[in-house]
Amino acid sequence: MKDLSTPAPLLEVEDLSVSFRSEGRVIEAVKHISFSIARGETLALVGESGSGKSVSAMSILQLLPYPVAFHPSGSIRLDRRELMGAGEKAMREIRGAKAALVPQEPLTALNPLHTIDRQIIESILLHTPGIPRQAAQERTVELLTLVGIKDAKARLKAYPHQLSGGQRQRVMIAMALANEPDLLIADEPTTALDVTIQAQVLELLDSLKKRLNMAMLLITHDLAIVRKVADRVCVMTGGEIVERGNAEDIFLHPHHPYTKALLAAEPKGEPVASRPDARPVMEADDLKVWFPIKAGFLGKTVDYVKAVDGLTISVPEGQTLGIVGESGSGKSTLGLALLRLISSDGPIRFEGKRIDGLKAKDLRPLRARMQIVFQDPFASLSPRMSVAQIVGEGLSIHAPHMNYAERRERVTEVLKEVGLEGDVLDRYPHEFSGGQRQRIAIARALVLKPDFVVLDEPTSALDMSVQAQIVDLLRALQKAHNLTFMFISHDLKVVRALSHQVVVMKDGKVVEHGPAHQIFDHPATAYTKALMAAAFELEARHTEAVNE
Numbered sequence: 014m015k016d017l018s019t020p021a022p023l024l025e026v027e028d029l030s031v032s033f034r035s036e037g038r039v040i041e042a043v044k045h046i047s048f049s050i051a052r053g054e055t056l057a058l059v060g061e062s063g064s065g066k067s068v069s070a071m072s073i074l075q076l077l078p079y080p081v082a083f084h085p086s087g088s089i090r091l092d093r094r095e096l097m098g099a100g101e102k103a104m105r106e107i108r109g110a111k112a113a114l115v116p117q118e119p120l121t122a123l124n125p126l127h128t129i130d131r132q133i134i135e136s137i138l139l140h141t142p143g144i145p146r147q148a149a150q151e152r153t154v155e156l157l158t159l160v161g162i163k164d165a166k167a168r169l170k171a172y173p174h175q176l177s178g179g180q181r182q183r184v185m186i187a188m189a190l191a192n193e194p195d196l197l198i199a200d201e202p203t204t205a206l207d208v209t210i211q212a213q214v215l216e217l218l219d220s221l222k223k224r225l226n227m228a229m230l231l232i233t234h235d236l237a238i239v240r241k242v243a244d245r246v247c248v249m250t251g252g253e254i255v256e257r258g259n260a261e262d263i264f265l266h267p268h269h270p271y272t273k274a275l276l277a278a279e280p281k282g283e284p285v286a287s288r289p290d291a292r293p294v295m296e297a298d299d300l301k302v303w304f305p306i307k308a309g310f311l312g313k314t315v316d317y318v319k320a321v322d323g324l325t326i327s328v329p330e331g332q333t334l335g336i337v338g339e340s341g342s343g344k345s346t347l348g349l350a351l352l353r354l355i356s357s358d359g360p361i362r363f364e365g366k367r368i369d370g371l372k373a374k375d376l377r378p379l380r381a382r383m384q385i386v387f388q389d390p391f392a393s394l395s396p397r398m399s400v401a402q403i404v405g406e407g408l409s410i411h412a413p414h415m416n417y418a419e420r421r422e423r424v425t426e427v428l429k430e431v432g433l434e435g436d437v438l439d440r441y442p443h444e445f446s447g448g449q450r451q452r453i454a455i456a457r458a459l460v461l462k463p464d465f466v467v468l469d470e471p472t473s474a475l476d477m478s479v480q481a482q483i484v485d486l487l488r489a490l491q492k493a494h495n496l497t498f499m500f501i502s503h504d505l506k507v508v509r510a511l512s513h514q515v516v517v518m519k520d521g522k523v524v525e526h527g528p529a530h531q532i533f534d535h536p537a538t539a540y541t542k543a544l545m546a547a548a549f550e551l552e553a554r555h556t557e558a559v560n561e
Contacts, residue, residue: 021051021093022049022050022051023050023051023052023091023092023195023196023228024049024050024073024089024090024091024196024228024230025049025088025089025090026046026047026048026049026069026073026087026088026089026090027047027087027088027089027090028045028046028047028086028087028088029043029045029046029047029069029072029085029086029087029088029089030043030044030045030046030085030086030087031043031065031068031069031072031077031085033444040444041252042065042068042252043065043068043069043072043252044065044251044252044253045087045253046065046069046247046249046252046253046254047087047254048247048254048257050196050228050229050230051228052195052226052227052228053222053223053226053227053228054228054229054244054245055219055222055228055229055230055231055242055243055244055245056228056229056230056231056243056244056245056246056247057231057232057233057239057242057243057245057246057247057260058070058230058231058232058233058247058249059232059233059234059236059239059246059247059248059249059275060234060248060249060250060275061234061250061275061448061478061479062234062446062448062449062475062479063445063446063448063449064249064250064251064252064446065249065251065252065253066200066232066249067117067200067232067446068252069232069249070114070198070200070230070232071114072085072089073089073091073096073112073196073198073230074096074104074107074108074112074114074198075096075099075104076114078443085097091107091111091112091195091196092111092195109136109139109140109189109191109192109194110140110192110194111194111195111196112194112195112196112197112198113188113189113190113191113192113194113196113197113198114189114197114198114199114200115182115185115186115189115197115198115199115200115202116185116200117200117201117232118389118390118391118392119173119178119181119182119184119185119389120173120174120178120181120389120391120392121389121391121392122185123173123181123184123185124173125172125173125174126172127172128169128170128171128172129157129168129169129171129172129173129176129184130150130153130169130170132184132188133153133156133157133184133187133188133191134146134149134150134153136188136191136192137149137152137153137191137192140191140192141192150169152191153169153187153191154166154169156187156188156190156191157169157183157184157187159187159190159217160183160184160186160187160190160214160217161183161210161213161214161217162180162183162184162187163341167306168180175304176341177340177341177344177345178340178345178388178389178470178473179210179339179340179341179503180340180341182202182203182340183210183214183340186199186202186214186217186218190221193225193227194227195227195228196227196228196229196230197218197222197227197228197229197230198229198230198232199218199229199230199231199232199233200232201232201233201234202214202218202231202233203215203233203235203238208503208504208505208544208547208548210339210340211238211503211547212547215238215241215242218242219242231243234448234475234477235477236264236275236276236477239260240260240261240264243260244259244260245257245258245259245260246258246259246260246263248263248269248271248272248275250271255269255271255272256268256269256271256272264276274478275477275478278477278478278480278481279477279480279481279506280472280477280480280481280484280506280507280510281481281510282484282485282488282510283510284332284333284488284510284511284512284513284529285331285488285491285492286492287329287331287332287513288329288330288331291329291330291331291332292329292330292364292365293327293328293329293330293362293365294328294329294330294363294364294464294465294497295326295327295328295351295361295362295363295465295497295499296326296327296328296360296361296362297324297325297326297350297351297359297360297361297362298325298359298360299323299324299325299359299360300321300323300324300325300326300347300350300351300357300358300359300361301319301321301322301323301324301357301358301359302319302320302321302343302346302347302350302355302356302357302358302521303317303318303319303320303322303358304317304318304320305317305318306318319520319521320343320346320521321343321346321347321350321357321521322343322520322521322522323359323522324343324347324518324521324522324523325523326347326516326526328465328497328498328499328514329497329513330495330497331491331495331496331497332497332498332513332514333491333497333498333499333500333511333512333513333514334498334499334500334512334513334514334515334516335500335501335502335508335511335512335514335515335516335529336348336499336500336501336502336515336516336518337502337503337505337508337515337516337517337518337544338503338517338518338519338524338544339503339519339544340503342518342519342520342521343518343520343521343522344469344501344518345388345469345470345501346521347501347518348385348467348469348499348501349385349467351467351499352383352385352467353368353369353371353376354385357369363379363382363383363465364464380411381407381411381412381461381463382461382463382464382465383463383464383465383466383467384458384459384461384463384465384466384467385458385466385467385468385469386451386454386455386457386458386466386467386468386469386471387454387469388469388470388473388501390442390450390451390453390454391442391450393454394442394450394453394454395442396441396442396443397441398441399438399439399440399441400424400428400433400437400438400439400440400441400442400453401421401424401438401439403442403453403457404424404427404428404453404456404457404460405420405421405423405424405460406457407457407460407461408420408423408424408460408461411461412461421438423460424438424456424460425438427456427459427460428452428453428456430456430459430486430490431452431453431455431456431459431483431486432452432479432482432483432486433449433452433453433456448475448479451471451472451473451475452475452479452483454471455468455471455483459490462494463496464496464497465496465497465498465499466496466497466498466499467498467499467501468487468498468499468500468501468502469501470501470502470503471483471500471502472484472502472504472507473502473503473504480504480507484507484510484511487511488510488511498511500512504548505533505544505545505548506548508529509529509533512529513528513529514526514527514528514529515527515528515529515532515533517532517538517540517541517544519540524538524540524541525537525538525540525541533545
């Protein structure tokens with residue numbers, strides 16, 4: 014007899030399988046998995062990139078791409094209502110109101126043509142008929158403030174491209190929470206966030222879950238986060254759940270070899286040895302990037318957003334300069350300015366030559382030697398091009414002497430270097446997980462064998478074990494080719510493993526700058542100390558779990 018005292022699960026997934034059909038091949042992404050979540054409970058799906066976590070989550074709300082290309086089976090019940098096979102009208106009533114999603118890649122989820130207030134207000138008006146628009150706007154300001162957007166009212170009319178990666182992620186969280194759903198599906202919700210905001214967002218999600226008695230399905234590769242917020246854990250690999258249980262039990266007494274390997278994996282090691290007298294490759298003096306704030310009918314400039322405000326740096330040959338700071342501190346803007354991808358004021362020198370005054374035509378020969386890996390790989394990879402075309406595109410421009418076979422061979426080599434086998438050449442970005450897409454983006458930058466590479470959060474979408482692989486790869490490439498990196502990240506463990514020098518930024522200015530060991534072991538400013546404490550408190554929890 015069923016125990017009537019046990020509350021019925023809010024979400025029940027039974028025997029879920031998802032297969033993709035691509036280029037005549039069938040790819041089994043999810044294989045007969047089952048799990049349930051009760052109200053007020055957090056279930057974490059963890060595993061490496063490509064393990065099937067996001068596909069499982071997307072299946073719940075029927076958000077998988079290209080419906081004709083996949084074949085789901087099994088049962089998905091939300092509050093005892095069957096969703097498998099439900100029509101689009103029924104799903105529209107559920108999405109955003111009963112169940113909401115925080116997607117992994119906010120730039121692709123947000124409409125680039127609409128301001129952020131319009132997108133959040135649209136969700137509120139759609140699911141709350143009769144609410145005055147003014148009330149919806151006030152609710153939007155409240156939500157943006159809740160998720161840590163500074164000066165939320167002033168940011169309402171911003172477009173997605175005007176926000177940092179972390180700010181876009183927070184906008185997506187605000188939108189998901191707008192209608193206080195029963196189920197929140199959070200797909201890597203803190204991937205693009207710095208450690209201090211990450212802690213705030215986790216506390217926010219946990220408090221909202223308790224206040225609203227909301228169920229949360231958390232998809233993540235960050236095991237420290239799992240231990241902090243999850244009640245139960247399902248470990249996935251190869252599309253299957255290989256271990257499940259209470260979070261503490263999984264951390265303290267893992268049984269499956271895969272789970273043990275996940276818990277033991279993290280970026281380790283020291284930066285590659287470098288010459289202390291190495292010449293500067295990239296330099297900037299009193300660099301400024303100010304964005305005008307316009308108001309009024311005529312669009313008069315009333316103020317400026319000082320994204321980078323008087324910054325001076327020098328990156329020696331063969332070394333890595335780590336750039337750290339909160340989301341919105343100007344890290345990514347700095348990288349774009351140095352590569353002359355956005356306008357700036359102040360001298361910029363590449364290998365001793367001023368490049369800040371060069372026209373696009375004069376910069377073109379230098380582009381092969383200065384590359385970038387963008388923060389959001391899905392937004393930077395063309396959905397209409399195959400992996401071979403994406404990675405090899407630069408070769409056709411900067412290495413015209415190579416024939417088709419030579420270019421394809423070079424593309425295959427660099428893909429293997431970043432952990433992708435050659436059979437991915439003719440597949441498209443939508444067929445890969447977030448972490449796999451990031452590796453494709455890294456391969457695209459490395460294929461030209463550049464001298465200077467800006468790495469903008471290149472490991473943010475990667476699980477711990479792949480992070481460690483990418484860190485080892487970057488060190489090996491730096492040592493073999495004497496590469497110079499600017500490494501922008503909020504993940505201080507990765508920065509510590511790679512960087513020779515570290516710059517700490519806040520509100521467009523340098524707060525602290527010095528050798529990496531000095532910044533990490535003896536931070537001088539209160540802001541840097543707060544960053545370190547937030548980052549390595551989570552690391553201590555993870556280390557404690559492994560040791561136990």
